[in-house]
Amino acid sequence: MNKTSKIIIGIIVVIVAIGIWYGVSKNQATVKNQVFIEKTPIKIGVLAPLTGKAAIFGEDAKNALSLVLEKEDVNKQVELIYEDEMCDPQTAITAYRSLRLKGVNVIIGAFCSPSTLAIAPLAEQDKVILITPASSAETISQAGDYIFRNHVFSSQRGIKLGEFAANKFDSIATIYDKSNDAFVLTEKSLVEKIQEKNKIVLERQGVLGTATDFKTELIKIKASKPSAIYIGTLMPISALIVKQMKELNMTAQIIADDATVIDKNFLDAIGNMSEEIFFVSSDFDQETNLEFWNLYTERFGKNPTVFAAQSYDNLMILANIISEKCKNGDSICVKEYLYQIKNYSGVSGSTTFDVNGDAVKSLIIKTIKNGQLTKVK
Secondary structure (H helix, E strand, O other): HHHHHHHHHHHHHHHHHHHHHHHHHHHHHHHHHHHHHHHHOOEEEEEEEEOOOOOHHHHHHHHHHHHHHOOHHHHHHHEEEEEEEOOOHHHHEEEEEEHOOOOOOEEEOOOHHHHHHHHHHHHHHHHHHEEEEEOOOOOHOOOOOEEEOOOOOHHHEEEEEEHHHHHHOOEEEEEEOOOOOOHHHHHHHHHHHHHHOOOOEEEEEOOOOOOOOOOHHHHHHHHHOOOOEEEOOOOOOOHHHHHHHHHHHOEEEEEEEEEOOOHHHHHHHHHHOOOOEEEEOOOOOOOOHHHHHHHHHHHHOOOOOOHHHHHHHHHHHHHHHEEEEEEEEOHHHHHHOOOOOEEEEOOOEEEEOOOOOOEEOOOEEEEEEEOEEEEEO
């Protein structure tokens, strides 16, 4: 073999080697990119009242969701992006649009019914999943195919509380937030059930959620001499109403919705006046899931609310669907599998979504004794 032939062969060998090296390197780079794409977390928005009158419920949700993210498999799959809805419809719309600009197609929230109802048409139009852990307004059931609710709704609460009140009291009066659809519908269902049982509804006083003085309404209620008074408002209004009742020497029994009384700030604000208040609540306590209850209590120094537990379950359900069925977080795919959730065993109990996207839940009556929430048997 002459010198020229050797040089040619050497050049060919070098070219082949470079080609092989380039091909292997390109393939490795492609694999690395694929792994990176697969591990990119899916963005899930959280619309909660982080400030304002219902901020304590937003805090409960954030606490619970942080416990979910401690699970390594969930933490790698999803990224939570928080926006404050402040329990205000216009703020909720702004917060929703902010999440959309950040590429969010799946949202846990909103919490307050007016906020959820304000953003539901936008989410339905955009094919964005909304799964609220707290809104109870009746009309959410018909808000669209992409709107889900892991919470009991208003008429269920009103009927349950109305049955209890009709069996225990001869007459009632009501004072409720007429600017909040959830409380309007709960009060309506309560009154209808009491009248169905041939008991008397003496006074019905609607107030605005921004009011601070309720003495005019309470004086009318006092004059009618009811056996019990239904209070359907959020904090701080609920505490103001109870305090003003005391100032007017009103002694009627108080009945309420759990959103009115389970706020720790409510119990702190009215102290001993909270004793023997009866209220309707989801069937949730430490017996539902002792491990979650103890972990939450130890970590945050207070007992979890049902809103915390349902927020936890919402994220777990979504993470499971994304992990097993909808790896790219496509909202159409997530929607299809949410409707297939039947008897999911979570920390808030068993969850099944019906054809309207509403969770099927059990309700019970509780009372407050020695500052503790206790089931009424």
